[in-house]
Amino acid sequence: MIFDGYVNQLPDTDAGETQEWLDSLDAIIEVHGKTRARYLLSRLLDRAREAQVSFPATVSTPYVNTIPRESEPWFPGDEHIERRIRRFVRWNAAMMVVRANKSADGIGGHLSTYASSASLYEIGFNHFFRGKDDGNAGDHIYFQGHAAPGIYARAFLEGRFGEDDLDHFRREIGRGGRGLSSYPHPRLMPDFWEFPTVSMGLGPISALYQARFNRYLLNREIDDTSQSRVWAFLGDGETDEPESLGAISLASREKLDNLIFVVNCNLQRLDGPVRGNGKVIQELEATFRGAGWNVIKVILGSKWDALLAKDKDGVLLNKLNTTVDGQFQRYSTEDGQYIRDHFFGPDPRLRALVSHLSDDDLVNLPRGGHDYRKLYAAYKAATENLGSGAPTVILAKTIKGWTLGPGFEARNSTHQIKKMTKEQMLDLRDRLHLHDEISDDLIEREGFPYVRPGEDSIEYQYMMERRRALGGSIPKRQVRPRRPLAQPADKVFAELRSGSGEMAVSTTMGFTRLLRNLCRDEQMGRQVVPIVPDEGRTFGMDALFPELKIYASQGQKYEPVDHDLLLSYAESSSGQMLEEGITEAGSLASWIAAATSYATRGTAMVPFYTFYSMFGFQRVGDLIWQAADARARGFLMGATAGRTTLLGEGLQHQDGHSLVLAATVPPCQAYDPAFAYEVASIVQAGIERMYGDNGQDPDVFYYLTLYNENYPMPAMPAGLDPAHIVRGLYRWADVADGTEQKATVLFSGSAHGAARAAAAELADRYGIHVDLWSATSYKVLREDALAAERWNRLHPSQPAQVPLVTQLLGEGRGPVVAVSDFMKLVPEQVARFVPRPFVPLGTDGMGRSDTREALRRHFEVDAGHVALAVAGALAAQGTIDAGVVADIMARHGIDADSVDPFTL
Ligand SMILES: Cc1ncc(C[n+]2csc(CCOP(=O)(O)OP(=O)(O)O)c2C)c(N)n1
Numbered sequence: 071m072i073f074d075g076y077v078n079q080l081p082d083t084d085a086g087e088t089q090e091w092l093d094s095l096d097a098i099i100e101v102h103g104k105t106r107a108r109y110l111l112s113r114l115l116d117r118a119r120e121a122q123v124s125f126p127a128t129v130s131t132p133y134v135n136t137i138p139r140e141s142e143p144w145f146p147g148d149e150h151i152e153r154r155i156r157r158f159v160r161w162n163a164a165m166m167v168v169r170a171n172k173s174a175d176g177i178g179g180h181l182s183t184y185a186s187s188a189s190l191y192e193i194g195f196n197h198f199f200r201g202k203d204d205g206n207a208g209d210h211i212y213f214q215g216h217a218a219p220g221i222y223a224r225a226f227l228e229g230r231f232g233e234d235d236l237d238h239f240r241r242e243i244g245r246g247g248r249g250l251s252s253y254p255h256p257r258l259m260p261d262f263w264e265f266p267t268v269s270m271g272l273g274p275i276s277a278l279y280q281a282r283f284n285r286y287l288l289n290r291e292i293d294d295t296s297q298s299r300v301w302a303f304l305g306d307g308e309t310d311e312p313e314s315l316g317a318i319s320l321a322s323r324e325k326l327d328n329l330i331f332v333v334n335c336n337l338q339r340l341d342g343p344v345r346g347n348g349k350v351i352q353e354l355e356a357t358f359r360g361a362g363w364n365v366i367k368v369i370l371g372s373k374w375d376a377l378l379a380k381d382k383d384g385v386l387l388n389k390l391n392t393t394v395d396g397q398f399q400r401y402s403t404e405d406g407q408y409i410r411d412h413f414f415g416p417d418p419r420l421r422a423l424v425s426h427l428s429d430d431d432l433v434n435l436p437r438g439g440h441d442y443r444k445l446y447a448a449y450k451a452a453t454e455n456l457g458s459g460a461p462t463v464i465l466a467k468t469i470k471g472w473t474l475g476p477g478f479e480a481r482n483s484t485h486q487i488k489k490m491t492k493e494q495m496l497d498l499r500d501r502l503h504l505h506d507e508i509s510d511d512l513i514e515r516e517g518f519p520y521v522r523p524g525e526d527s528i529e530y531q532y533m534m535e536r537r538r539a540l541g542g543s544i545p546k547r548q549v550r551p552r553r554p555l556a557q558p559a560d561k562v563f564a565e566l567r568s569g570s571g572e573m574a575v576s577t578t579m580g581f582t583r584l585l586r587n588l589c590r591d592e593q594m595g596r597q598v599v600p601i602v603p604d605e606g607r608t609f610g611m612d613a614l615f616p617e618l619k620i621y622a623s624q625g626q627k628y629e630p631v632d633h634d635l636l637l638s639y640a641e642s643s644s645g646q647m648l649e650e651g652i653t654e655a656g657s658l659a660s661w662i663a664a665a666t667s668y669a670t671r672g673t674a675m676v677p678f679y680t681f682y683s684m685f686g687f688q689r690v691g692d693l694i695w696q697a698a699d700a701r702a703r704g705f706l707m708g709a710t711a712g713r714t715t716l717l718g719e720g721l722q723h724q725d726g727h728s729l730v731l732a733a734t735v736p737p738c739q740a741y742d743p744a745f746a747y748e749v750a751s752i753v754q755a756g757i758e759r760m761y762g763d764n765g766q767d768p769d770v771f772y773y774l775t776l777y778n779e780n781y782p783m784p785a786m787p788a789g790l791d792p793a794h795i796v797r798g799l800y801r802w803a804d805v806a807d808g809t810e811q812k813a814t815v816l817f818s819g820s821a822h823g824a825a826r827a828a829a830a831e832l833a834d835r836y837g838i839h840v841d842l843w844s845a846t847s848y849k850v851l852r853e854d855a856l857a858a859e860r861w862n863r864l865h866p867s868q869p870a871q872v873p874l875v876t877q878l879l880g881e882g883r884g885p886v887v888a889v890s891d892f893m894k895l896v897p898e899q900v901a902r903f904v905p906r907p908f909v910p911l912g913t914d915g916m917g918r919s920d921t922r923e924a925l926r927r928h929f930e931v932d933a934g935h936v937a938l939a940v941a942g943a944l945a946a947q948g949t950i951d952a953g954v955v956a957d958i959m960a961r962h963g964i965d966a967d968s969v970d971p972f973t974l
């Protein structure tokens with residue numbers, strides 16, 4: 071306990087006074103009981119807080135609303151009209167899911183999630199969420215993915231969608247792909263959704279880092295983000311994802327009072343209760359409060375207020391505190407008699423509290439999350455929290471499937487129900503009091519009809535006026551460059567193109583230079599965002615600390631231990647680098663915020679996130695997929711790449727497959743450059759594609775592997791068109807004049823060393839001349855080839871297109887051996903498009919630790935194995951004598967019976 075280490079170590083300066091206080095407490099407990107004692111202690115703590123007697127916060131409070139009735143603000147809206155609007159939204163949201171499943175059985179969708187959260191959204195739409203029509207960026211709102219039908223239904227009421235649109239919910243292929251996406255997907259609805267959320271946990275962590283990124287933009291005086299709040303709506307079940315809660319301490323550390331989480335606590339997830347035997351709201355309160363958040367619980371609807379006011383013995387409070395969620399869920403499905411007997415029943419004092427209420431009244435004691443005024447109070451408090459330094463979480467207790475009827479409400483199966491019987495629909499209509507609008511005739515004619523109040527209706531006028539006052543309809547995604555990005559000067563890249571002379575350097579070092587040069591660029595340098603996850607030193611980026619400075623919202627309040635060194639750890643509130651600490655998920659979320667800033671804020675930023683390549687696609691692959699959905703533009707730099715190049719780290723560090731995983735993400739432009747000039751050319755072309763206007767799809771991002779092996783970086787060959795580097799393959803060295811080309815070796819990344827050594831040996835010792843090609847991107851080559859193949863399949867009567875890789879390699883003769891520090895699957899992406907015998911070499915198998923030489927021998931990607939592969943393929947063709955093969959094996963000491971590294 072906090073007290074053990076505190077009270078027991080301090081001298082008691084007035085023992086008599088202490089004893090008096092203790093005696094009073096004892097007396098209270100004895101005479102009035104523990105509940106009263108607890109109440110008094112809470113009052114004392116409250117008073118102490120008011121008087122700014124700092125005291126460690128208690129992490130949980132009783133199971134009642136945080137904002138007492140007396141502190142509820144005046145509600146400025148028209149409750150009646152807003153309720154009517156809400157009912158129309160509820161109705162249409164339900165109809166669109168039911169109709170979707172009628173027209174295509176099994177198409178899915180969710181009825182109950184939105185039904186539980188309608189008020190949580192509507193209060194925001196009518197009173198809080200800011201739009202973009204005033205030219206500013208507005209609020210950033212992360213809608214709970216499964217609540218999408220409700221958001222569409224509101225857009226329908228606002229006239230943004232028609233019935234045909236609603237009828238294309240989850241039908242994303244017809245009508246030229248203009249369906250309504252199942253969940254928030256900017257990739258599929260780029261004018262509507264801004265933030266992808268449906269993979270549980272990614273919404274909350276992205277929202278958190280978006281709020282942080284807004285502060286970064288503000289502190290660096292790049293964009294005035296002070297008027298934008300970030301709202302994240304999430305499910306209570308969703309909070310079990312590590313990403314949901316794993317970063318919340320950052321929000322309070324960074325004083326993100328521009329951030330509001332709203333947790334829809336319907337006590338259920340997909341299969342059943344979130345905490346049947348516990349209390350999820352209490353658990354979340356403790357977690358968030360412990361992390362320094364402002365926690366607002368909205369548990370009880372207004373009708374409970376009178377009961378609580380009468381609860382002199384604290385029995386009601388005690389019952390609320392001790393009833394577990396599973397039981398609350400049960401009460402939601404039972405009648406008034408059951409509630410009277412079981413909740414209020416056992417204790418006569420409790421039973422007496424509700425003796426004046428009918429059974430119906432007991433059923434209708436609503437949860438706070440369905441009480442509009444309580445929610446208004448919570449949202450208002452949250453939005454007035456700016457300046458407090460604390461982020462806010464609203465924990466709103468709701469019922470899953472609310473208003474949908476007994477077949478839905480709080481049922482364990484409710485998450486999955488997508489259909490309604492006619493009776494259930496009629497019941498819903500009655501419950502929503504929509505008889506006038508939805509006549510029996512209409513139902514007879516249309517089955518499950520949509521209904522929309524006309525433009526002259528008071529509901530329409532009211533909701534549109536509210537949205538106008540708040541900056542227009544949302545959600546809305548807009549690419550509206552408020553701060554366009556100028557292209558960097560060409561000289562930024564010149565240093566890398568000229569090579570390193572005799573000096574041995576790595577592509578990582580080259581990239582760090584490039585990053586520095588980019589940041590110094592007069593035109594766009596300020597818009598570069600270098601991001602590292604506590605790995606800057608590993609990549610030599612500590613060199614950037616003093617110049618760029620590490621972003622720290624509170625500046626640097628200490629004198630760093632290395633202050634006298636050239637490369638000291640320099641933090642500043644206007645720092646440019648984001649040093650995220652050991653969180654790949656957080657770093658990726660930061661990167662996404664920066665990489666989508668061109669749209670969310672109209673402020674194009676160019677983020678470079680540099681990380682251990684092993685901990686990228688593999689560790690946070692789902693966030694990368696989310697980035698693709700969000701149309702992120704930026705650079706992911708997979709450093710310490712290669713299963714043999716990063717030596718000594720073993721199987722959890724040595725990456726030989728991130729390029730395989732990268733191949734699964736369509737917009738990802740994945741490159742495996744060997745030389746610094748290749749890195750420079752790819753980055754230059756990438757910036758132009760993503761932020762310039764060169765006619766190519768700009769909604770892509772780049773993944774480049776970087777290695778830590780040092781070698782002299784060659785200058786960019788004279789006459790080499792940088793576009794040839796970007797297209798994925800170019801001839802790096804032809805055979806010597808006057809010799810006959812017998813085979814071809816393709817290399818990528820650090821494997822160029824083995825390829826070049828093998829080529830030299832084959833030529834010098836055996837007169838076998840090979841040309842060397844740098845394969846910078848098998849992914850790009852494959853996608854080009856697939857496109858050609860598809861075109862040919864669909865246009866059989868027209869002249870066939872020839873894939874680029876087929877054209878390029880069709881020029882040569884003999885076998886093609888491809889070597890890289892990645893799995894064979896990487897070059898195999900193009901195998902069937904290479905019009906010659908194809909032999910891939912690669913690092914298949916789990917990694918292990920040893921020297922580079924030993925590892926390359928082990929994985930059979932060293933010079934000896936490249937030479938062997940070339941000679942073996944030539945011998946198989948009958949072009950050379952088999953003796954050459956045997957000679958190569960003998961000279962290199964290659965053991966034909968060594969164990970296959972894949973099996974180890
Ligand atoms: C990463 C991930 N895992 C699983 C799912 C499947 N899934 C969708 S909704 C859901 C339950 C959601 O419960 P909760 O967060 O409480 O939301 P509610 O619908 O109750 O508001 C699950 C498991 C998912 N979307 N994402």
Ligand SMILES: [Mg+2]
Pocket residue numbers: 305306307308334335336337338339344
């Ligand atoms: Mg839930």
